[in-house]
Amino acid sequence: MEQGERICALRGAFSGEAGRIAVTGHDAPDVDSVISCAMMCALLSHLGIAAQAVLPTRADAQARRVLPRFGIDPDAMQGELKESDALVLVDHHRGAHPGRVVAVIDHHPTMSPPQAAYVQIEQAGACAAIIRRLMREAGQPDMERWEALTAVALYLDTLALRSPKILPEEAAWAARKAERFGLDTALLTREGLGLRDMSAPARELALMGQKTYDFPGGRVISTYVQTDEMTQEKLEQILDAVRAELARSGVALWVFLHHDPVALRSAEFDLTPDGAMKVIRYDGLVSRGKDVMPRVEREMSGRREER
Numbered sequence: 001m002e003q004g005e006r007i008c009a010l011r012g013a014f015s016g017e018a019g020r021i022a023v024t025g026h027d028a029p030d031v032d033s034v035i036s037c038a039m040m041c042a043l044l045s046h047l048g049i050a051a052q053a054v055l056p057t058r059a060d061a062q063a064r065r066v067l068p069r070f071g072i073d074p075d076a077m078q079g080e081l082k083e084s085d086a087l088v089l090v091d092h093h094r095g096a097h098p099g100r101v102v103a104v105i106d107h108h109p110t111m112s113p114p115q116a117a118y119v120q121i122e123q124a125g126a127c128a129a130i131i132r133r134l135m136r137e138a139g140q141p142d143m144e145r146w147e148a149l150t151a152v153a154l155y156l157d158t159l160a161l162r163s164p165k166i167l168p169e170e171a172a173w174a175a176r177k178a179e180r181f182g183l184d185t186a187l188l189t190r191e192g193l194g195l196r197d198m199s200a201p202a203r204e205l206a207l208m209g210q211k212t213y214d215f216p217g218g219r220v221i222s223t224y225v226q227t228d229e230m231t232q233e234k235l236e237q238i239l240d241a242v243r244a245e246l247a248r249s250g251v252a253l254w255v256f257l258h259h260d261p262v263a264l265r266s267a268e269f270d271l272t273p274d275g276a277m278k279v280i281r282y283d284g285l286v287s288r289g290k291d292v293m294p295r296v297e298r299e300m301s302g303r304r305e306e307r
Helices: 003-013 031-046 059-072 127-138 142-155 168-180 184-195 202-206 232-249 288-306
Strands: 019-023 088-092 100-106 118-121 211-216 219-225 254-259 265-271 277-281
Touching: 003 118, 003 127, 019 031, 031 127, 031 142, 059 100, 059 142, 059 184, 088 254, 100 127, 127 142, 142 168, 142 184, 168 184, 184 211, 211 288, 219 288, 232 254, 232 265, 254 277, 254 288
Parallel strands: 019 088, 088 100, 100 118, 219 254
Antiparallel strands: 211 219, 254 265, 265 277
């Protein structure tokens, strides 16, 4: 789709909408998800479409800690979604709350894209980067603020520009913008690496970064920990906590990931209700959204077809 066609299609998706248009991120929205909500509301306003950011669950601790520095209060976005709402999903593509999905902007690959009037799912280090491109195409004014926020989203959603899901040119762009706008790159790097305090209880560590995926082959929960201080003893405690949560959740699969952004390595632990566990150790860092979950979706879809 050409640039002008994308903006026309986006505007047309809301033709005839009389109720509230709610822009919403995934549950426990992170920095990228919250920034994407703010940017999408600004873009729609520029296109003459009134929209409101509505987060049905509270933003994660990092978003609440970091974003007020950049003039965004995630708690002010929290609210209730209604069946009458027309939803714009950003940074995810499966609606899990009341409302009718009208548009989707996401950077997580999927074999089963949603049915909506406007769907844009493509590779990017952060969802905010896709919305920034749309803003440019639409002639959005005052782009400096949005470009600075996009750089923040890229740093914090890609292990401080180290994740394999970010393209080299995208990482270079974010670094240039951070320098131009005088962003605190030491802070962004520290927050982006997200190294966890491993003295925290095992259950707390087991539930970090939780996301739920509804694949054709069943529901999957995924969590992850980023640390360069994982011990075998702590890992076993975390996996025991994951097993307990898996039994309570009733899902088909729990994917736990350990990322070491210092050694640039990832490990994946796939646990199923029958007690089995598959372990995959990677030579480099992997992206949950770009690498792991697309493979899991393919595998689960294959299992369903075999049945």
